[in-house]
Every structure is written in structure tokens, then in C-alpha cells.
Amino acid sequence: NNTNSTEIRSFVFYLFFTLALLFYISVIFANTLLIVIIYVNRNLHEPMYLFLCNLFVNEIYGSTSLLPCLMVQILSDTHEISVFFCFIQIFNIHTYVAVEYGTLTIMAYDRYACICKPLHYNTIITTRKVQIVILVIWVVSFLEVGVLLSFTIRLKRCGTVINNIYCANHLVVELSCSSDRTVSLIHDLIFGLIFSVAAPVSYITYSYIKILSVCLKASTDTKTKAFDTCTPHLISLIIPYLCIILSLYVMIIQPLQNPIIYGLKLSKVRCACKNMLTLKASQLYRVLYFHKYSAV
Structure with a gap:
């Protein structure tokens, strides 16, 4: 019985490992393909x-x-992680969330400017401004999470067990027995929830309310254009909250969700992807064809 249970346990672990590996490869491939x-x-x-x-x-x-x-x-077999790598993971994951919502917020403003102020869009949104905004999003996210971690690192920890599949700042703070624990939780609430999530979501909601008010008065073509460009953005916002409700981890779902949504929904991206894959297939065919007749 012990042997059978050990074999089943090993099989389940290897199955989960295989699924996680395939999922990770899919995330890297899909996102890299769209970037290229x-x-x-x-x-x-x-x-x-x-x-x-x-x-x-x-x-x-x-x-x-x-x-x-x-x-x-x-x-x-031990499921251990060093304190150093735990804090590295906290920094990376919290930065990821901050950049994610920061980017979605700017994308909401981009759609607002495009639909509500079409005549001024090319003046309001320029390539140079986009590059600066993207840089600011990353720098602010790094600084925000760095300040948050500076409070957590100084805490004295009395526990060593985190009941989660990854390190999160509030979970590490809960291990503390320091008198500054409450202060760190408040900072976690302010930086992690209000600045990174609540403020961006509030602005995104406001932007789409304004977009909706314009679309209600617009022509059918404008409504169709607005629907085509805004739908992927709305889906990428709604699904994370459904995942939270269903107790799924946004960190796992989101990285593969966005390239699928934007790759399939946006016609320019879809056509460019199709053209690239067709071109690569034709080039591969010519190489194989030439190699075949060269060998003959």
C-alpha cells in the first residue's frame, strides 16, 4: 500500500510538472511570437x-x-526556498502586477483619446510619449515595490512556513512577530492594493464610462470600431477578477490569456501573424525542395 501510494504521488507530481512546463513553454512562445x-x-x-x-x-x-x-x-521533497530568493520572487511578482495594471491603465487612456478625442489623438498620443510612459511605468513599479519590501525585510520573523505556492509580501509579514508588523501590513495595503490595483481600476472604469457615453451617440461604424478595439482590453481586465473569485491564480492564467485574446481579436495582429507563419512555411518548403533536388 505504501509503495502504491508513493508511486501515485510521484505520478501526480510528474504530471503537474509536465503541465507546468508545457504551460510555461506556451507562455514564452505565444508572447515572444507576438513581440516579434x-x-x-x-x-x-x-x-x-x-x-x-x-x-x-x-x-x-x-x-x-x-x-x-x-x-x-x-x-x-522539502518544498523549501531561501529567504533571499523568497524576497526576489516577492519583488518580481509584485512588480509584475504593478506593471500589468499600469499598462492596462495607459491602454484605457489610449482608447479614450482615440474614441473620445479622435482629431487630437495623434497629438496627445505619440510614439515618443508612449516610450516615456512605458519607461515610467517600469521605474515607478520598481520603486514602489522596493519601498514596500524595505519595510518587510526589517521585520523579525518567528515563522518559516508559507501556505502558498509562491512568496507574497503579506504572507511574509504574517510570519513576523515584530511590533512593526501592523505598519508593514498598512504599507502593503497602501502600495499593493490602492496604488497598484484600486487606483488603476478606478481610472479604467472612468475611461470606459466616457467611451460608452460617446459610443451611444456615435454612428454604427464608430460603435463597431470601438467594440473591436476595446473588447480585448475589457476581457483582459474582467478575467483576472473572475479568476480571483474562482480561487485561480492570476499569475498563472494571465500570461497566456493576453497573447491569445489580443492575437485572435485584433485583426492587424492576426493578419501579421498569419503572413509571418505563411512566409516561414514557404521558406521552409523552398529549402527542403532545393535540398531534395540537390541530393538527386
Whole structure:
């Protein structure tokens, strides 16, 4: 019985490891493919697609912060992580979330400017401004999470067990027996929830209310255009909250969700992807064809 239970346990662990590995490969492949497509196609060098490219880079960053460590833990018998790597993971994961919502917020403003102020759009949103905004999002996210961790690192920890599949700041704070624990939890609430999530979601909601009010008065073509460009953005916002309600980890779902949504829904990206894959297939065929007749 013990032998059978051990074999079943090993089989389950190896199954989870395989699924996690396949999922990670899919995330890297899908996001990298769309980044390359946006980079090589000059007609996609527009503000919205630059924001999407930043989003895809962040998905690779976020999934790499979680999945490799998770796969190691699946195959480990002790399920241990050093304090140093735990804080590194906290920094990476919290930065990922901050950049994610920061990018989605700017994308909401981009859609608002495009639909509500179309005549001034090219003046309001320029490539140079987009590059600066993307840089600011990353710098602010690093600084925000760095300040948050500076309070957590100083706490004296009395516990060593985290009941989660990855390290999170509030879980490490809960292990503390220091008198500053309450202060750290308050900072976690302010930086982690209000600045990173609540404020961006509030602005995104406001932007789409304004977009909806304009669309209600617009022509059918404008409504269709607004629906096509805004739907992927709304889906990428709604699904994380459904995942939270269903107790699924956003860190696992989100990195593969966005490239699928934007890759399938946005016609320019879909056509560029199709053209690239067709071109690569034809080049491969010519190489094989030439090799065949050269051998003859």
C-alpha cells in the first residue's frame, strides 16, 4: 500500500510538472511570437501595439518569476526556498502586477483619446510619449515595490512556513512577530492594493464610462470600431477578477490569456501573424525542395 501510494504521488507530481512546463513553454512562445510580429511589421509601430508589446514582455517576466520556481518545488521533497530568493520572487511578482495594471491603465487612456478625442489623438498620443510612459511605468513599479519590501525585510520573523505556492509580501509579514508588523501590513495595503490595483481600476472604469457615453451617440461604424478595439482590453481586465473569485491564480492564467485574446481579436495582429507563419512555411518548403533536388 505504501509503495502504491508513493508511486501515485510521484505520478501526480510528474504530471503537474509536465503541465507546468508545457504551460510555461506556451507562455514564452505565444508572447515572444507576438513581440516579434509587432517588431518586424512597421504598420504595427503604433501606440496601442507598443503598449501591447510592453504587456507581452511583462507576461514573460511574470511567468518566469513564478513557474520555474514552482516546477522546482513540485519535484522537491522539502518544498523549501531561501529567504533571499523568497524576497526576489516577492519583488518580481509584485512588480509584475504593478506593471500589468499600469499598462492596462495607459491602454484605457489610449482608447479614450482615440474614441473620445479622435482629431487630437495623434497629438496627445505619440510614439515618443508612449516610450516615456512605458519607461515610467517600469521605474515607478520598481520603486514602489522596493519601498514596500524595505519595510518587510526589517521585520523579525518567528515563522518559516508559507501556505502558498509562491512568496507574497503579506504572507511574509504574517510570519513576523515584530511590533512593526501592523505598519508593514498598512504599507502593503497602501502600495499593493490602492496604488497598484484600486487606483488603476478606478481610472479604467472612468475611461470606459466616457467611451460608452460617446459610443451611444456615435454612428454604427464608430460603435463597431470601438467594440473591436476595446473588447480585448475589457476581457483582459474582467478575467483576472473572475479568476480571483474562482480561487485561480492570476499569475498563472494571465500570461497566456493576453497573447491569445489580443492575437485572435485584433485583426492587424492576426493578419501579421498569419503572413509571418505563411512566409516561414514557404521558406521552409523552398529549402527542403532545393535540398531534395540537390541530393538527386
